[in-house]
Structures are given as structure tokens and as C-alpha cells.
Amino acid sequence: MKKNIFIIGARGYHYNYGGWETFVDNLVDNYNDSNTNIYVSELASDKNNDKKLIKKRKNLYIYSFYVNTKGSAMMFFYTIKAYFNALEYIKKNKIHDAYIYILGLKLGPLLAFKKNLRKKYNIRVYLNPDGLEHLRDKWNKFVKCCFLMSEWSMVKHADLVVCDGLGIERYMNKKYPKVRTTYIAYGANKIKLDNVDEKKILDEYNILSNNYCLMVGRCVPENNYELVIKEFMKSKIDKKLVIISNLSGSDYYKELVRITGCDSDERIIFIDGVYDKVKLTCIRKNAYLYIHGHSVGGTNPSLLESLSITDINVLYDVCFNRDIACDSALYFKESGSLTKILNNTKKLDREKEKLGKKAHDIIENNFTWDIIVNKYKEIFK
Numbered sequence: 590m591k592k593n594i595f596i597i598g599a600r601g602y603h604y605n606y607g608g609w610e611t612f613v614d615n616l617v618d619n620y621n622d623s624n625t626n627i628y629v630s631e632l633a634s635d636k637n638n639d640k641k642l643i644k645k646r647k648n649l650y651i652y653s654f655y656v657n658t659k660g661s662a663m664m665f666f667y668t669i670k671a672y673f674n675a676l677e678y679i680k681k682n683k684i685h686d687a688y689i690y691i692l693g694l695k696l697g698p699l700l701a702f703k704k705n706l707r708k709k710y711n712i713r714v715y716l717n718p719d720g721l722e723h724l725r726d727k728w729n730k731f732v733k734c735c736f737l738m739s740e741w742s743m744v745k746h747a748d749l750v751v752c753d754g755l756g757i758e759r760y761m762n763k764k765y766p767k768v769r770t771t772y773i774a775y776g777a778n779k780i781k782l783d784n785v786d787e788k789k790i791l792d793e794y795n796i797l798s799n800n801y802c803l804m805v806g807r808c809v810p811e812n813n814y815e816l817v818i819k820e821f822m823k824s825k826i827d828k829k830l831v832i833i834s835n836l837s838g839s840d841y842y843k844e845l846v847r848i849t850g851c852d853s854d855e856r857i858i859f860i861d862g863v864y865d866k867v868k869l870t871c872i873r874k875n876a877y878l879y880i881h882g883h884s885v886g887g888t889n890p891s892l893l894e895s896l897s898i899t900d901i902n903v904l905y906d907v908c909f910n911r912d913i914a915c916d917s918a919l920y921f922k923e924s925g926s927l928t929k930i931l932n933n934t935k936k937l938d939r940e941k942e943k944l945g946k947k948a949h950d951i952i953e954n955n956f957t958w959d960i961i962v963n964k965y966k967e968i969f970k
Contacts, residue, residue, distance in 0.1 A: 820927035
């Protein structure tokens with residue numbers, strides 16, 4: 590009998606948006622089990638595609654849902670709609686022993702609904718809370734309280750909580766000792782650049798190999814762009830700072846430029862989202878070093894990708910980052926610590942090879958997508 594897995598909460602498959610979408614793409618593309626059907630919910634931009642089920646390829650189905658809402662509430666309504674439609678689809682097609690894998694804390698107390706249906710068809714609901722949403726600076730106090738309540742209610746009614754960081758699992762075990770948890774990180778595969786004209790790609794973005802520090806991530810406060818930019822501007826490093834982020838329509842990006850005055854520093858270059866994997870890998874490979882400012886969350890895909898190919902990685906000092914990189918990276922947090930690291934390029938040059946080998950070995954031994962997908966196959970037995 591075929592297994593059926595419904596993945597809910599990401600914007601879709603090959604959607605080019607953020608961490609969830611990267612995760613879904615890699616999990617689905619590397620799963621390779623002919624005995625498993627995977628259904629991925631997708632946020633539809635057109636109401637004509639609402640509740641449309643498309644067979645993407647053998648064993649992969651895309652289930653689209655349209656919600657007539659914008660802003661932060663959009664993902665909540667979309668996730669709710671996708672979840673209850675998954676339950677109805679299971680009921681209609683009399684599917685037993687299915688898994689529903691929910692990404693994020695957007696269902697709240699609604700996860701307690703339809704428990705009789707879940708029991709009748711032996712539906713197992715797994716939850717990945719991602720980071721600790723109530724710690725993210727982008728949310729106001731009311732929204733943070735809502736996330737805490739949602740976390741409490743969802744964790745209680747999930748069959749398994751999948752934590753993508755050891756720090757997240759420690760938090761869950763301490764706060765909810767009766768809840769069943771497991772730790773499965775994201776993965777990273779090194780993309781080969783054979784026969785790729787790397788110079789041409791770098792020229793496209795007006796950057797030179799080994800002549801820039803790199804940041805990659807969503808343009809949100811908890812990724813510490815303000816701190817990094819200010820520390821970089823104080824430094825004497827003779828390199829550029831290239832920031833790749835979702836800049837279009839971002840109010841925070843405009844605020845960031847105003848607060849830091851970084852438009853007066855010619856070393857700082859902003860690039861609006863690079864979603865071509867070959868181009869992004871090329872930019873990572875040719876960076877002098879990578880700066881990771883993420884302060885909230887579990888295992889960040891951008892960090893893993895950087896550890897797989899960039900030799901010098903300088904990370905914001907929180908457990909989520911240390912649990913992954915260990916002693917293969919340098920760390921900053923207090924005021925002046927990043928500036929100090931950037932100013933000592935002689936030390937960086939001496940340690941580059943040693944740090945790079947440690948970082949690459951960590952990925953190869955622990956975080957390839959083959960390793961991660963096999964862990965998922967264990968919980969989707």
C-alpha cells in the first residue's frame with residue numbers, strides 16, 4: 590500500500606521565496622520513493638486555481654489554494670484552508686495511514702478540530718515549528734502572544750514535533766516535557782560549477798572574486814542587518830559587503846538604509862534576490878567570507894549552503910548557529926566584535942584553509958540531503 594504525505598505551510602514547490610520553500614524543493618526532489626505519494630500545498634495567485642490538484646510528475650501532486658487576503662494574515666488563512674482540505678481529501682478518497690506535515694505555527698487551536706476524523710483514518714500530524722516565532726522582532730507584542738498561544742495548542746495536538754535545530758528541540762523538551770520530538774535539520778548539497786563561466790556571473794553583479802564579504806537572507810530585523818552594516822562601516826577592511834535579500838517592496842530595507850546611512854559607503858552593495866542556484870553558488874564560492882546574522886530559528890539553509898562552499902564563515906553567536914558550525918566558524922555578538930574580526934584579515938587569511946576544511950566536513954558528514962531525507966523516511970514509515 591502506498592504512503593501518502595501532505596506537506597502544508599510553504600508557499601509551494603519551486604516557489605523561490607524563502608527557507609520553507611527551499612526545504613520543500615529539496616525534500617521532494619531527493620525523496621525518490623516510488624511507494625510514496627507527496628502532496629504539496631501551494632499558494633495560488635489566481636482564484637481560478639483554487640483547490641486545483643495537479644499531478645506534477647509521478648508521485649508528486651500540487652494542491653493549490655487561493656485566499657483573498659494580503660499581508661501577514663494571508664499565510665494563516667492559506668495554511669488553515671490547506672489543512673482542512675487535506676483532511677477532506679483523505680476522507681473523500683478513504684486514505685488510511687496518511688501523514689500531514691505542517692510547516693509553521695499558523696493553525697493554532699484549530700489543530701484540535703477533526704480529531705475523530707484523524708483517529709478514524711489513522712492520520713498522523715507532524716509539526717515543524719521552524720524558529721521561535723515569538724522572538725522575531727518583526728512581530729508586535731500582540732502577534733508574539735498569538736504565536737505563543739498557537740505554539741502551545743499545536744504542540745499539544747501534534748503526533749510529533751520535528752525540530753530543525755537542537756536549540757529548538759531543547760526548548761520544546763523543557764517547555765513541553767510530555768511532547769514527542771525529534772531533531773532533523775535542513776540539508777545542503779554542493780552544486781558543481783563545472784563548465785560555468787564564473788567571471789561572467791560575477792561581472793553581472795559588478796563584483797570581483799575574493800573581494801567581497803557576503804550576506805544572504807530575508808530582509809528582516811532578526812537577521813541583524815543593522816548591526817552588521819554598522820560594524821562593517823566602522824571596519825577598515827578593503828572589501829565590499831554584498832547583501833543579497835528580498836529588497837523589492839521591503840519597508841525594512843528602506844528603513845535600514847535610512848538608519849545606517851549605508852548609501853554613503855561605496856563598499857556596500859545590495860542585490861535583490863538571486864534565486865538561480867548556480868549563480869548563487871558561484872557568488873558564495875567567490876566570496877572572501879560569509880557573514881550570517883540570523884539570531885532566531887533552527888538550522889538555516891543559507892548557513893548550511895555557505896558552510897558547504899565558503900571557507901571563512903562569521904556567525905552571530907547564538908546556539909542555533911553554534912550547534913551547526915561548532916568550531917568551524919568565527920562568532921560575533923557584542924558591539925565591536927565583528928569590526929575586530931573584519932579588521933584582522935591577516936589572521937583570517939592564516940585560518941582560511943583550516944576553517945574551510947572543518948566547515949565542508951561538517952556538511953558532508955551530517956547535512957547532505959541524502960542524510961536528511963533518510964531521516965525523514967524513518968519518521969514517515
